[in-house]
Amino acid sequence: MIRNGEFYMIHEMKKRGMSISQIANELGRDRKTIRKWLQQSEPAYYQRHVKRPSKLDPFKDYIRRRMEEGCLNANVIFDEIKAQGYTGRKTILRSFMQPLRPSVLSKATVRFETSPGYQAQVDWGRFRVDWNGEPKRLYAFVMVLGYSRMMYVEFTEDEKLETLMGCHLRAFEYFGGRPEVVLYDNMKTVVADFDERGHAVWNERFARFAAHHGFLLQSCRPYRARTKGKVENGIGYVRKNFWPRVRTFTGLDDLNRQVRDWLDTVANVRVHGTTHETPRERLIREGLKPFNPMPFEEVDRHARKVSPDACVSYENNRYSVPFEWVGQIVHIQDLKNGRIRIYHGEQLVAEHPKATGKHQRIVNEKHFEGLQTTSRHKIPQPMPRLVPQAIPEVLERDLSVYEQFTDEAVNV
Structure with missing residues (x-):
């Protein structure tokens, strides 16, 4: 079943002139399914089903790791996890391994060069700082344009959805436009889940944000994050080249001023090792498209x-x-x-x-400025204030004392 996030992707592709067959091939869906969803003006909301735990769940990380090591034999892995306590059937294991096989069959990664204006890659980097004497984690949003290798970096307090959307808009402003497609790893604010066929289940609000501004979402295959190597290299470059230059900063605003200066004077004007041109020069040939000037939705x-x-x-x-x-x-x-x-x-x-x-x-x-600092009314002069004098304490004596004084006066 197509989830609502993918609904907006399908309609955005159709607006761009893509045929039903092209959309189906791009998303790995049946043409009849694409045609049915294009006939609807609003997505159909579905009832979320509770996913029952599987006996295989505790062993899935081990299975993925063994497959990445090159072991694709279900019989071998079945014997290994059975020795670790697995009590389920082999058919459950085979069903789990089947969609993972294509991503591990290829031993080498072919460098993927994008055409001008087509793709950008996005990811987060994490950095530790001394914040008023206490250790604190900051997050670096990094977007790299695939063709020109033009880079945008912004440090933030968190990785929340509102923060991510704001970073996208400021990156597009910095580049002067937006690409056709943006590629992500399976970050939770973008990819909510993967369905039984391995297709991304997009965060619905972020999918609407992308459709509003005219770019398509693309995810890395599960356990194949190497497809976003450009942005990963970019994060490494920030960590090795920019971060050692930062000695002190007065706050996030100051830190972002420093990284913007580094982008303008170092990162985006250096001769790139792969393209043998500066990102700034190649940006001219990117041909980026304008993004929607109308705000998608105000943040909190x-x-x-x-x-x-x-x-x-x-x-x-x-x-x-x-x-x-x-x-x-x-x-x-x-x-x-x-x-x-x-x-x-x-x-x-x-x-x-x-x-x-x-x-x-x-x-x-x-x-x-312009605020009247003196009043037009006279300030009353201070007046003397009466402070009543305290009544002196009276010393109390026994009557025998006074009788003694009387006797002394008579004798004199």
Whole structure:
């Protein structure tokens, strides 16, 4: 059954003029199935079935590893896992091994060169930093254009879907357009699962995002991640060439400024070892297509009321906005790349670098220009204040003391 994420891919291919046969060959589907889904204007939502555990589940990683080592004989593997405690039938093992065979039969990987403007490859790199005295993991989004080897890198706080979509748009802006196809490994924010035939089950929201901006999704075959070698080489290049240059940084915003400078002055202007040209020169021949200027969907925004000091609070820090917005409700958008944007409706009213600690106040002095600093009303002069004097304590004495004083006075 075609999942909803693939529904958007099929309709996008049809818009590009591909025939039913071409779409079926590209996706590995039956022509009748493609024709049926093209006749529908909306995807059919399905009831998710609970997948029962299989007796083979604990042994699947071992089976894949043995197949990658070159052992494709089901009888041999059956004997090996049986000795490890497998109690199921051999037919279950054969059914599991069958779709994996094509990916391990080829012993060598042929270099895949793409035509101009056709493909980009995307993956995440992970880096450790000292963040205010504590170890912290940062994530590097890397996109590489297959033809020109032009690279885009952006460091982020996480790998969430909203972050991934934002990185795509900023990469397209940096390149000046988008490719026809983007290739991914089986990252969970893009590939939700693989079906029984080995086809990717796309994350539905991300598939709609891709269709909205006009590019197709492509996944590496399971356990065949070498097909995205260009971006993996790119991540290695970032790790070996850029990362050793970073001695200190003041936050993600500063780190992204440093990596942008490295892209512009080193990575994308060097002579590439495979193409023997600079990525910047070959980018001219990529012929990238424009992406949709209409926003696909706004990322999460956090409503805040502007306080009398013309600031809003977010994650235990305060950020200024123009003083005219005092008392208004605004919305904060955290780009998760070291920048904070503040909107009123669709109007961008302020943008700041994101604070790296807590209880900080990030202020743009221009937000207070024109604000009257002296009041038109006279400030009342201080007046003397009466402080009542405390009543002195009275010493209490026994009456016999006074009688003694009386006797002394009579005797005198």
